[in-house]
Amino acid sequence: MEFEAFTASALADYLGGIAEVRARLGDPDDLEVVEVGDGNLNFVYFVTNAKARERSVVVKQAPPFLRLVGKNWPLSCQRMDHEVAALRRFGALCPQHVPQVYHADGKRFLMVMQHLSSHRILRHGLMDGVTYPLMADHLSTYLAQTLFFGSDLYLAPDIKKQAVGGAVNAELCRITEDLVFTFPFEEHPSNVYSPALPKSALERLRTSDALRMAAADMKWAFMNHAETLLHGDLHTGSIMVNERETYVIDPEFAFYGPMGFDIGALIANLLLAYFSRDYHGRLDGGDPVAYQEWLLEQTTRIWNGFSAKFLALWRDHENRSGRPFIGGSADSRAVDAYRAHFMRRLLADTLGFAGCKMIRRIVGMAKVAEITRIPDAELRAQIEVRCLRCAEALLVQRNALTDIEDVVMLARDMARDALAQR
Numbered sequence: 485m486e487f488e489a490f491t492a493s494a495l496a497d498y499l500g501g502i503a504e505v506r507a508r509l510g511d512p513d514d515l516e517v518v519e520v521g522d523g524n525l526n527f528v529y530f531v532t533n534a535k536a537r538e539r540s541v542v543v544k545q546a547p548p549f550l551r552l553v554g555k556n557w558p559l560s561c562q563r564m565d566h567e568v569a570a571l572r573r574f575g576a577l578c579p580q581h582v583p584q585v586y587h588a589d590g591k592r593f594l595m596v597m598q599h600l601s602s603h604r605i606l607r608h609g610l611m612d613g614v615t616y617p618l619m620a621d622h623l624s625t626y627l628a629q630t631l632f633f634g635s636d637l638y639l640a641p642d643i644k645k646q647a648v649g650g651a652v653n654a655e656l657c658r659i660t661e662d663l664v665f666t667f668p669f670e671e672h673p674s675n676v677y678s679p680a681l682p683k684s685a686l687e688r689l690r691t692s693d694a695l696r697m698a699a700a701d702m703k704w705a706f707m708n709h710a711e712t713l714l715h716g717d718l719h720t721g722s723i724m725v726n727e728r729e730t731y732v733i734d735p736e737f738a739f740y741g742p743m744g745f746d747i748g749a750l751i752a753n754l755l756l757a758y759f760s761r762d763y764h765g766r767l768d769g770g771d772p773v774a775y776q777e778w779l780l781e782q783t784t785r786i787w788n789g790f791s792a793k794f795l796a797l798w799r800d801h802e803n804r805s806g807r808p809f810i811g812g813s814a815d816s817r818a819v820d821a822y823r824a825h826f827m828r829r830l831l832a833d834t835l836g837f838a839g840c841k842m843i844r845r846i847v848g849m850a851k852v853a854e855i856t857r858i859p860d861a862e863l864r865a866q867i868e869v870r871c872l873r874c875a876e877a878l879l880v881q882r883n884a885l886t887d888i889e890d891v892v893m894l895a896r897d898m899a900r901d902a903l904a905q906r
């Protein structure tokens with residue numbers, strides 16, 4: 485079927501024709517439709533019953549092109565099928581942190597889902613300096629459950645291989661391969677540099693062999709290490725929060741990839757928030773440091789919480805099955821030694837991916853609001869340089885940074901160094 489963006493009344497009529505959705509929303513004549521999509525890929529509508537505003541849903545529809553660019557960048561609409569399948573899978577694994585899908589229509593490339601009306605996008609909350617007391621606990625649970633239960637540590641080998649095949653998402657993976665791992669490291673026409681960003685900072689991306697090799701290693705891992713079903717785009721714009729709840733949305737980039745890619749995306753975005761706080765935290769004349777420390781504390785709590793929960797799931801599963809992944813008996817010393825080794829390698833991967841994700845948001849085409857909304861070109865460039873230097877250190881030193889406290893210290897040093905240079 486040809487793609488057609490809905491008019492408000494056509495969408496209301498369409499929803500009225502789906503019994504389950506109509507039961508949630510009520511009479512189509514009472515529906516208010518607002519297009520709110522500010523994302524890079526899709527159309528997103530809030531549909532609300534004007535007479536009973538608690539009755540509302542979100543409708544998400546995939547146009548056959550990249551919305552950020554337009555019809556010149558065609559994309560298949562089947563990406564909506566990936567998103568629906570991933571939401572259902574992650575929803576089964578971690579229902580408290582994944583919105584419900586009420587209806588999916590593969591022919592119209594759309595889905596109808598839970599409206600998180602009392603939550604906001606985490607990126608926006610972080611820009612406003614809001615603290616979320618349960619966020620780190622929730623996100624570490626989400627990561628542990630989704631990453632563990634999709635992997636060979638839990639699934640039978642044949643089931644896992646079927647799952648890998650079923651989750652192939654070549655088109656959207658290609659976007660990541662290009663925009664995250666390739667274009668930022670070359671002179672590519674899609675790159676966008678902020679006006680005062682020093683040439684020397686860009687040159688490092690092209691000329692530092694250690695950095696280039698580290699980024700290439702991460703690209704290889706992304707393309708070849710089918711470890712688990714990933715969200716695939718877990719930045720702070722893919723998370724909705726309030727004081728009590730945390731939801732992970734938008735898994736259209738889901739595929740079987742390396743675990744560290746999701747964790748790294750999240751940590752990268754917390755670090756972007758950390759460095760850009762030097763602007764946002766001074767907006768009301770305040771001192772950014774307290775909130776920056778809160779961001780670093782969340783980074784620590786997310787990694788440490790994830791690590792403890794993931795290891796607990798792993799131990800528990802092996803104790804129940806009596807079959808350690810490495811074979812032999814469950815109480816052998818090698819079992820624990822292997823788990824510790826696995827987590828060290830996963831942290832190194834996480835940091836490498838975090839570095840690539842930070843770099844792409846500074847020099848690539850798809851940027852983040854905490855950076856682009858800094859109006860002073862000089863200050864923006866200073867903050868961007870700090871992000872790039874931190875990203876480079878994460879990539880190059882990823883095997884030497886053996887715990888998350890090292891990462892936090894490194895970020896603090898980068899911020900301090902930069903202050904000293906003023």
Ligand code: SR1
Pocket residue numbers: 524525550552659660663717850
């Ligand atoms: C070309 S699409 C740009 C970016 O938007 C998504 O959120 C992904 O991060 C993608 O790389």
Ligand code: MG
Pocket residue numbers: 523524717722734
């Ligand atoms: Mg998205």
